[in-house]
Amino acid sequence: MDPALTPTLSQGERGQTPSPNRPIVIIGSGLAGYSVLREFRKRDQATPVTLICSDDGHFYSKPNLSNALVAGKSAEQLVSTPRAKMAADLKAEIVANTRVTAVDTTGKKVRWNGGETAYSKLILALGADPIPHGLAGPGADKVFAVNDLQDYAAFRSALKPGGRVAILGGGLIGSEFANDLAAAGYAVEVVHLGPWPLERLIPEPLGRALADALAEKHVVWHFGRAAKAIEPAGAGVALTLDDGSRVEADIVLSAIGLRSRTQLAAGAGLRVNRGIVVDKALQTSASDVYAVGDCAEVDGQVLPYVLPLMQQARALAATLAGERSELRYPPMPVVVKTPALPLAVLPPAPNAEGGWQVDCGDDGICALHLDDGKILQGFALAGQQAAQRAQYAAKVGRPA
Numbered sequence: 001m002d003p004a005l006t007p008t009l010s011q012g013e014r015g016q017t018p019s020p021n022r023p024i025v026i027i028g029s030g031l032a033g034y035s036v037l038r039e040f041r042k043r044d045q046a047t048p049v050t051l052i053c054s055d056d057g058h059f060y061s062k063p064n065l066s067n068a069l070v071a072g073k074s075a076e077q078l079v080s081t082p083r084a085k086m087a088a089d090l091k092a093e094i095v096a097n098t099r100v101t102a103v104d105t106t107g108k109k110v111r112w113n114g115g116e117t118a119y120s121k122l123i124l125a126l127g128a129d130p131i132p133h134g135l136a137g138p139g140a141d142k143v144f145a146v147n148d149l150q151d152y153a154a155f156r157s158a159l160k161p162g163g164r165v166a167i168l169g170g171g172l173i174g175s176e177f178a179n180d181l182a183a184a185g186y187a188v189e190v191v192h193l194g195p196w197p198l199e200r201l202i203p204e205p206l207g208r209a210l211a212d213a214l215a216e217k218h219v220v221w222h223f224g225r226a227a228k229a230i231e232p233a234g235a236g237v238a239l240t241l242d243d244g245s246r247v248e249a250d251i252v253l254s255a256i257g258l259r260s261r262t263q264l265a266a267g268a269g270l271r272v273n274r275g276i277v278v279d280k281a282l283q284t285s286a287s288d289v290y291a292v293g294d295c296a297e298v299d300g301q302v303l304p305y306v307l308p309l310m311q312q313a314r315a316l317a318a319t320l321a322g323e324r325s326e327l328r329y330p331p332m333p334v335v336v337k338t339p340a341l342p343l344a345v346l347p348p349a350p351n352a353e354g355g356w357q358v359d360c361g362d363d364g365i366c367a368l369h370l371d372d373g374k375i376l377q378g379f380a381l382a383g384q385q386a387a388q389r390a391q392y393a394a395k396v397g398r399p400a
């Protein structure tokens with residue numbers, strides 16, 4: 001057995017032995033898994049819960065990963081609550097460093113290398129994996145992706161003070177890292193396939209304003225380009241872009257997107273699509289098996305952000321406590337952590353009618369997505385305007 005996968009147990013109560021009753025089992029110790037546990041404990045203190053995770057189970061807030069460099073934070077400093085305290089506070093058994101390899105929905109059991117446990121109800125809170133960057137060969141070992149604390153520790157230790165970092169992808173995570181790295185004194189170049197940053201979320205004027213604000217921090221943009229090859233160059237690497245141009249850097253950060261972890265569910269015969277398919281009660285295609293967070297596709301949508309998973313966790317906790325509850329999302333703006341130009345975005349539904357109406361003023365940019373009847377469908381706010389997100393969120397579905 002891989003020593004890294006030796007199960008580490010934290011008991012909710014000292015001297016407590018695992019309950020002979022089947023526990024509720026949660027797989028995953030990210031924001032989704034722990035939010036379900038926390039919300040459930042507000043309703044039910046007695047039912048045994050076992051949380052199993054392939055990482056160390058210490059609690060941290062993942063969004064902090066993309067603004068921690070300028071604050072000089074190490075991975076250890078980003079842990080807000082150690083696993084043992086989580087177990088004690090939430091009265092749960094936490095089985096850490098344990099990768100679940102199979103789910104048996106008939107026998108209601110989960111298995112890992114060397115062990116298994118039965119469940120009464122199972123919650124999959126498995127998160128998402130970085131999309132593979134596809135760069136292979138010498139130099140590829142200098143390409144990092146930051147999706148958890150271990151990744152962050154490895155990336156941070158590979159950074160040399162004042163060094164050069166090439167970022168693949170100028171979406172939300174790529175742009176946040178560009179801002180954080182530039183503010184921390186690194187020379188940053190971003191290779192982005194789209195015509196402006198976050199082009200799937202914000203209209204062009206805001207994208208250009210964000211690109212300009214980061215360019216003022218010396219971020220160099222390569223729009224409409226993809227990296228095709230990597231090779232060693234001096235102590236670092238050179239990327240060859242699809243127009244033949246080259247970008248040299250000490251290390252590369254891949255931020256080209258995430259893909260829901262669906263393999264475990266697919267292996268168990270659950271219905272999967274872009275994520276693990278669940279209904280509005282977060283129920284998968286198997287009875288007593290639920291999915292939440294970045295791994296879940298709710299009503300056809302994967303929303304890999306904190307506010308949706310909090311809503312999911314509340315609804316699911318009510319269902320687990322015996323009060324079947326369906327998810328109803330309120331408007332949930334996403335705050336983009338780019339202090340060079342603060343942004344708050346509520347993207348319209350993918351097939352929303354109408355278009356953007358953009359107003360630029362001294363206090364920032366306000367872009368409203370209106371349908372043909374001038375009903376507000378979504379918004380993107382930049383600069384001081386971003387502080388108005390709650391007011392605009394309250395107007396969604398009403399005349400702007």
Ligand SMILES: Cc1cc2nc3c(=O)[nH]c(=O)nc-3n(C[C@H](O)[C@H](O)[C@H](O)COP(=O)(O)OP(=O)(O)OC[C@H]3O[C@@H](n4cnc5c(N)ncnc54)[C@H](O)[C@@H]3O)c2cc1C
Binds near residue numbers: 030032264295334
């Ligand atoms: C750098 C970065 C910045 C972000 N910033 C923002 C932001 O500003 N605002 C926002 O709303 N969202 C942001 N997000 C997105 C947000 O952080 C995620 O939506 C959220 O953290 C996902 O939580 P999760 O619990 O679903 O997944 P994860 O945190 O990935 O947790 C998955 C868990 O499942 C476990 N696991 C997976 N497979 C197995 C298995 N087979 N056996 C056992 N355990 C398993 C893992 O070990 C882990 O504990 C950001 C994301 C990143 C990467």
